[in-house]
Amino acid sequence: MVTLIDNSPARPRHPEKVNRPESPVLRKPDWIRVKAPGSPVYKETQQIVRENNLVTVCEEAGCPNIGECWSKKHATMMIMGEICTRACAFCNVRTGLPGPLDPNESDNVAKAVEKLGLEHVVITSVDRDDLADGGAQHFADVILAIRARNPRTTIEILTPDFLRKDGALEIVVAAKPDVFNHNLETVPSKYLKVRPGARYFHSIRLLQRVKELDPTMFTKSGIMVGLGEERNEVLQLMDDLRSADVDFLTIGQYLQPTKKHYPLQRFVTPEEFKSYAKVAEAKGFLLVSSSPLTRSSHHAGEDFARLRANRMAKLGL
Numbered sequence: 001m002v003t004l005i006d007n008s009p010a011r012p013r014h015p016e017k018v019n020r021p022e023s024p025v026l027r028k029p030d031w032i033r034v035k036a037p038g039s040p041v042y043k044e045t046q047q048i049v050r051e052n053n054l055v056t057v058c059e060e061a062g063c064p065n066i067g068e069c070w071s072k073k074h075a076t077m078m079i080m081g082e083i084c085t086r087a088c089a090f091c092n093v094r095t096g097l098p099g100p101l102d103p104n105e106s107d108n109v110a111k112a113v114e115k116l117g118l119e120h121v122v123i124t125s126v127d128r129d130d131l132a133d134g135g136a137q138h139f140a141d142v143i144l145a146i147r148a149r150n151p152r153t154t155i156e157i158l159t160p161d162f163l164r165k166d167g168a169l170e171i172v173v174a175a176k177p178d179v180f181n182h183n184l185e186t187v188p189s190k191y192l193k194v195r196p197g198a199r200y201f202h203s204i205r206l207l208q209r210v211k212e213l214d215p216t217m218f219t220k221s222g223i224m225v226g227l228g229e230e231r232n233e234v235l236q237l238m239d240d241l242r243s244a245d246v247d248f249l250t251i252g253q254y255l256q257p258t259k260k261h262y263p264l265q266r267f268v269t270p271e272e273f274k275s276y277a278k279v280a281e282a283k284g285f286l287l288v289s290s291s292p293l294t295r296s297s298h299h300a301g302e303d304f305a306r307l308r309a310n311r312m313a314k315l316g317l
């Protein structure tokens with residue numbers, strides 16, 4: 001028997017960024033540093049994720065809040081694999097050609113939600129432009145599997161834009177998640193370099209369409225700051241989201257994953273984040289989360305409870 005040894009170099013995580021010029025990763029200020037993970041509950045969460053063959057955006061995107069969230073058994077599941085068909089300049093998720101969908105994933109996610117005892121779960125995914133429906137039916141299958149096994153768990157989804165996939169959005173909305181989140185990520189002037197595979201106004205229209213399909217569904221979107229955007233651009237983005245009747249806005253600090261990623265322009269101060277929150281609240285969002293460490297799924301369960309309470313109060317119920 002002959003054993004073949006492959007001595008070729010491993011495929012890079014971001015092949016599209018290999019030849020890009022490097023930019024220094026700036027030292028984090030005191031207000032954005034977090035403790036290293038490692039508590040017993042963190043390790044228990046990690047074990048449940050591994051046992052169910054799950055991928056989490058917490059790990060793949062290098063989220064700074066993983067230690068805090070996993071120590072509370074709060075993990076954000078990333079479905080449809082760990083390889084994305086897009087190549088956004090800010091993102092640390094692996095890019096390339098994904099493999100086939102796992103037919104057992106919906107059941108595995110539902111089991112993990114049960115084992116973790118989650119009252120509220122966030123499900124996101126990689127972009128799957130290779131699929132005819134962009135993965136919409138897979139999202140629906142996961143939502144339905146969680147509902148069947150965990151009827152009291154509320155479900156929040158963070159979806160791709162399903163660009164040019166007719167009927168995809170309708171499939172996902174019909175599965176009735178409690179919160180539909182789709183992130184704009186940045187202001188329009190930065191899309192060409194930061195999010196080249198997406199279209200700003202398509203994303204705005206997608207969020208607006210969710211409300212047209214189901215006016216009772218909570219909608220949510222988020223952006224990063226520190227990419228070189230101007231304040232007036234962020235304020236205009238808020239107006240665009242309100243025109244689409246989006247309920248919940250998150251604003252967080254962009255953190256450059258590597259020297260090959262989009263260069264961080266500056267660290268936005270906590271005071272500036274508070275100012276953005278005040279303006280967004282005045283513009284009519286039901287809920288705003290704006291801080292250096294804000295991320296889409298950070299404190300999602302607590303935020304959902306506040307979101308629901310704020311709507312009830314607005315309706316006078």
